[in-house]
Amino acid sequence: MATGKPGFKDRLLKVVGKISSSRHMVALRDGIAQAVPLIIIGSVFMIIGQFPIQAYLKFMAHTFGPHWNIVIQQITFASFDLMGLVAVIGISYNLAKSYKDIDPLPASLVAMCGFFLTIPFTMHKDGTFWIPLAQLGSTGLFIAIIIGLFLTDFYVWMIHKHITIKMPASVPPAVSNSFAALFPGFFCLLLVWIVRLAISFTPIETIPNLMQFIFKPISAVGTSLPGALLCEFLISFLWLFGVHGANVVSGIMMAFWLQAMQQNAAAFAAHKALPHIVTQQFFDNFVHIGGAGATLGLAIMMIMFAKSDEYKTLAKLEIAPAFFNINEPLIFGFPIVMNIYIALPFIIAPLANVLITYGAMATGLCAKTIGVMVPWTTPVVISGYLATGHISGAITQIVCLAVDALIYVGFFKKADKKKIQEGLAMENK
Numbered sequence: 001m002a003t004g005k006p007g008f009k010d011r012l013l014k015v016v017g018k019i020s021s022s023r024h025m026v027a028l029r030d031g032i033a034q035a036v037p038l039i040i041i042g043s044v045f046m047i048i049g050q051f052p053i054q055a056y057l058k059f060m061a062h063t064f065g066p067h068w069n070i071v072i073q074q075i076t077f078a079s080f081d082l083m084g085l086v087a088v089i090g091i092s093y094n095l096a097k098s099y100k101d102i103d104p105l106p107a108s109l110v111a112m113c114g115f116f117l118t119i120p121f122t123m124h125k126d127g128t129f130w131i132p133l134a135q136l137g138s139t140g141l142f143i144a145i146i147i148g149l150f151l152t153d154f155y156v157w158m159i160h161k162h163i164t165i166k167m168p169a170s171v172p173p174a175v176s177n178s179f180a181a182l183f184p185g186f187f188c189l190l191l192v193w194i195v196r197l198a199i200s201f202t203p204i205e206t207i208p209n210l211m212q213f214i215f216k217p218i219s220a221v222g223t224s225l226p227g228a229l230l231c232e233f234l235i236s237f238l239w240l241f242g243v244h245g246a247n248v249v250s251g252i253m254m255a256f257w258l259q260a261m262q263q264n265a266a267a268f269a270a271h272k273a274l275p276h277i278v279t280q281q282f283f284d285n286f287v288h289i290g291g292a293g294a295t296l297g298l299a300i301m302m303i304m305f306a307k308s309d310e311y312k313t314l315a316k317l318e319i320a321p322a323f324f325n326i327n328e329p330l331i332f333g334f335p336i337v338m339n340i341y342i343a344l345p346f347i348i349a350p351l352a353n354v355l356i357t358y359g360a361m362a363t364g365l366c367a368k369t370i371g372v373m374v375p376w377t378t379p380v381v382i383s384g385y386l387a388t389g390h391i392s393g394a395i396t397q398i399v400c401l402a403v404d405a406l407i408y409v410g411f412f413k414k415a416d417k418k419k420i421q422e423g424l425a426m427e428n429k
Helices: 008-020 023-033 035-051 053-066 069-071 080-098 104-117 138-160 171-181 182-200 207-220 224-237 245-269 280-289 298-303 309-323 328-331 343-361 384-387 391-428
Strands: none
Touching: 023 080, 023 138, 023 245, 035 080, 035 245, 053 069, 053 207, 080 104, 080 171, 080 384, 104 138, 104 182, 138 182, 138 207, 138 245, 138 343, 171 182, 182 207, 207 245, 207 298, 224 245, 224 280, 224 343, 245 280, 280 343, 280 384, 280 391, 298 309, 298 391, 309 328, 309 391, 343 391, 384 391
């Protein structure tokens, strides 16, 4: 007898839906995403300057001089290494835009200035100030998130409290908007300056040191094997209820994974040992082979073994997108959402990829990701080589794909048999 009370699934969807669609989570996700094109551009020139083939490197050095790669990677410095700066502008802009009565451009410029104010400048003997560029990249990403979210909210609060200068209606909108941001911008920067000054009198000394102290333990967990397994389980589990699990989890964890990626890139450029296994590329290129749930293995099994007309048709439609890690046709067409027959392998397959890849990289059988942002739509084998700069990356992907297919095949055959039985039942009616 129905009680009218919402079940576990409904309560879960309601909570997760509120979190994933909240203005702050959307602003965080979209703001960091705006840095991705620049990261990819910088990665391309990093590959050109550090392509892992000795014959190529010797040829380029002989042709263009010993410092040719430094010149090439100036574009990397101007794009990839500005990740934090771009993120704070993007996060603030998207958050301010979500308030319909707020002009997002002044808000994002104030946030940018607040971000610069957190950076410990160095004054040289000639009186010039120097900014440590590392703080503009992934090192400053956590500060960028905090400034982008909280300082923008403080700015919006002052606008809503009418702590502004109102100009006559005859004044052009551009001038009027700039003066409207005067008082809120002043108090925002004053707040950051007071916090900076207060921290300078403590043993921690700087805001970046404080952020490192707070987030280093969380980062260590997020880039560990248990952390990777937990994150991947949540991604698949949420997808089973129709919630975009990657958006929810990445919105929280992307900052840690991007920072690990950038640290690997810096180590690779300096010809040092790469410090991290779990990075953004670890998930994009080795775990999510075919998309969330590692469904390329399922798509291949469908092409090979499908006997029902419905799954034969779906397999033909999905196999091409699957190679580019696009699997929405499978998730909603199979369907995988709320499907008890395929839920278990949908969770197990990506977890297996985490274990295989982590184990291979930890033991040296597979090279670690070198910090290159390989687009998530890059086909398997190609992405594995580009992400690691080594053939072992492609081989590891092939192993993962084979394991995924073996995990899916038995469950798919049962689902396919059930689909045939349903078709026969319909024909006999």
